[in-house]
Amino acid sequence: MKQLLIGLIRAWRFAISPLYGQVCRYHPSCSAYALEAVTEHGAVRGTWLATRRLTRCHPWAAGGYDPVPTRAGSADQSPSTSTATRGA
C-alpha cells in the first residue's frame, strides 16, 4: 500500500506537476510534502498528513515553510494542535 502510494505520488510529480509549474504557497510543495509524509509516517498517517496539508493550501493561507513533522516530534504531541495554528 505504502509503495503503491509512493509510486502514485512520484508519477504525479513526474507527469502532472510540471504542467502547471509552481503553484504551492508552501515549502516543501504539497506533493513533495505528501511523498515525504508517506515515506516517513506510512500509508495511513502519511495520507492523513498530506490531506490536511492540501486543505491548508488555498489562496487565503499565508503559506510559508511547513515541513513534515518528524516521527519523534509527532509521537508525543498531538499533530492537530501543531498544524492547526499554522498556515490557514
Place this chain on the structure above:
Amino acid sequence: MLDFFSTIGGAIMAPLYYVISAVLVGFHKLFGSLFGEASGVAWVLSIIGLTLVIRMALIPLFVKQIKSSRNMQLIQPKVRELQKKYGHDRERLAQETMKLYKDSGTNPFASCLPILLQMPIFLALFRLIDQAAKDPSHERGLMTEELNTQFGDAVFLGAKISDTFLNTDDIGVRVLAAVLVLAMTATTFLTQRQLMSKNMPADALSGPYAQQQKMLLYVLPVVFAVGGIAFPVGVLFYWTTSNLWTMGQQFYVIRNNPAPGTPAADAKEERDRAKAARKGLKTPAQLEEERLAAEAEERRAEKSQTRQQPQRQTKAQRNKKKR
C-alpha cells in the same frame, strides 16, 4: 479496500454529475436550438461553455491570489538579500523565501486549490461523456437517456466526440485528437515560456530551475499525448479550452501585476509613464523619485547653509586673495 474507495468516490461524484450536467444541458438547450440537438457543434460548444463557466467560477480565487502578491515590489530587496545569503543552498533559500512570504503576507503563488477543484470536475465530465456512449440508459445527474444518446453519438468535424484515439479506427477521431494534443502542448508551452521570458528575474533563469524548465519541454508533449489518446475528444476540448483560459489569465497577470525586476515590470513601468505623460499626471514611481530627489536637494541646501570652517592658509595665499 477498493469497495471503500469507490463508495467515497461515488459520494463525491454524485453531486458533481448534477452540477456538470446542469451546466452542460443548459448550454445544450441554447446551442441545440441553434445548430440542432443531435449536432456535434452544439455539444462541443456546450463543453466549451462548461469550461468557461468553471473557470469564471474560479476567478475569485485568482483575484485573491493577485491581491496577495500585490506587495512583491516592497519585499523584493529582502528577497535579493536572501538570494545573496543562501544562493548556494537552494533548500535553505526556498525555506527562507517562503518564511518571508508568510511574514509579509505576500505570496506570489496561486495555491493548490484551483487544480484540486478542477480535477474531479474533469473526471466527472469524462465519466459523463464516456458512460453516455457506453450505457445511455443509465441516467447520471440531469442527463436523460435521450440526451445521453445524443451526447454519445454526437459527431463534430467527422469525429465522434465520445470516441478516444485508442478505441477507434476512425481516422477523423485520430486526426482531431492529435490536433487537440498539439494545441494543448502549444498553449501550455507558450504559457510557460511567456512566464520565463517576461516574468522571471534574469538570475532565476540559470541553474537548476532552468534545467527543470528544459525537462518540461520533453515531459509536456508526452503527458498530453498519453492523455490525448486515452480521453474522449469531448474531454480534450475541455482541456484545451481550459489551457487557453490559463494562458489568457497569465497574460493579464504579466501585463498588470508583473514580478518586480523583470522585463514585464519594466514594460509596465514604461506604459504607466507614457499614460501618465498623456494625462499630465505622474506615476507613483515618478513621485517617489521626485520625493527622493527633493530630499537630497534639501540635504545639500542644508549643508551649504552651515558655516564653513576657515581653512588653514599660508601667508602667501592670504595676500593673494586680498589683492
